Amino acid sequence: MNTPYIHRAGIACFVFLAFVLLAVPIAQLATADPGILEACINPGNGGMRLVGADTTCHKNETRIQWSITGPEGPAGPAGPTGATGATGATGATGATGPTGSVGPAGPPGPSSGGAPYVWICTPAHYPNVGSNSGANLYVFNGGSVPANVSVNILNKDGVNLFGETIPGTAPAATYPGQMGAATVPVAPANTLIVTWQTPQTFTAPNPAPDPAKVSTTVRVTSDQPIAVGSNFQFSGFTPVPCSLLPK
Numbered sequence: 001m002n003t004p005y006i007h008r009a010g011i012a013c014f015v016f017l018a019f020v021l022l023a024v025p026i027a028q029l030a031t032a033d034p035g036i037l038e039a040c041i042n043p044g045n046g047g048m049r050l051v052g053a054d055t056t057c058h059k060n061e062t063r064i065q066w067s068i069t070g071p072e073g074p075a076g077p078a079g080p081t082g083a084t085g086a087t088g089a090t091g092a093t094g095a096t097g098p099t100g101s102v103g104p105a106g107p108p109g110p111s112s113g114g115a116p117y118v119w120i121c122t123p124a125h126y127p128n129v130g131s132n133s134g135a136n137l138y139v140f141n142g143g144s145v146p147a148n149v150s151v152n153i154l155n156k157d158g159v160n161l162f163g164e165t166i167p168g169t170a171p172a173a174t175y176p177g178q179m180g181a182a183t184v185p186v187a188p189a190n191t192l193i194v195t196w197q198t199p200q201t202f203t204a205p206n207p208a209p210d211p212a213k214v215s216t217t218v219r220v221t222s223d224q225p226i227a228v229g230s231n232f233q234f235s236g237f238t239p240v241p242c243s244l245l246p247k
Helices: 003-023
Strands: 036-042 049-051 062-067 117-123 134-141 147-155 184-186 192-199 218-220 226-232 242-243
Touching: 003 242, 117 226, 134 147, 134 218, 147 192, 184 192, 218 226
Parallel strands: none
Antiparallel strands: 036 049, 036 062, 117 218, 117 242, 134 192, 134 226, 147 184, 147 218
16 A cells, blocks of 8 residues: 555645745735635645645635634733823923903992091081080091191081180180191190080070181091090080091
């Protein structure tokens, strides 16, 4: 029998074919898809030969093809976090931007404004009263330096009554205060107290008092922030509010 010879011849042919495959450059066996290899297999003797895409296998051969690149494997585990890189250098200062437009005007400041601070206490008399009563004025310096204060007792026409005789007083008394630009100093956190008598305003049966001598308003002016209160005493204590004059 010659079967062993044929078997050995087939093996020799396969080895020779493998050698040829290794020796032939892949570029010469290029197929329509460079990622695919094509071959013709002879089932009878196990022979295999690589062929191009345009080569036709023999009638006793079977055509096969396979991909050069295998299937994609599963994703590997995440690697460890890398070390933090060094801090980069400070960048250059950018150019100065254009000047913005002027914003709208702000709301008005406090009504007190700045110096001089003017306080008004009114009324400064009681109508149709036949006797004089006590009047006290309190001026508190709320600033941190001495305040220069001027107290003016005015009639209804705004005339300063300083030194004028108070109607109905016996013995005669005069209105206190300052005249012109004169002031008195008040130390910080101190209170200036001014005392006088309200005028009589009863007209019958006594002669009517001179209206020009009747106190109507007290004006207090200061170059430092102050607070002013008054107490005109008639049938008991009767505080009369004083107000900071708006500007």
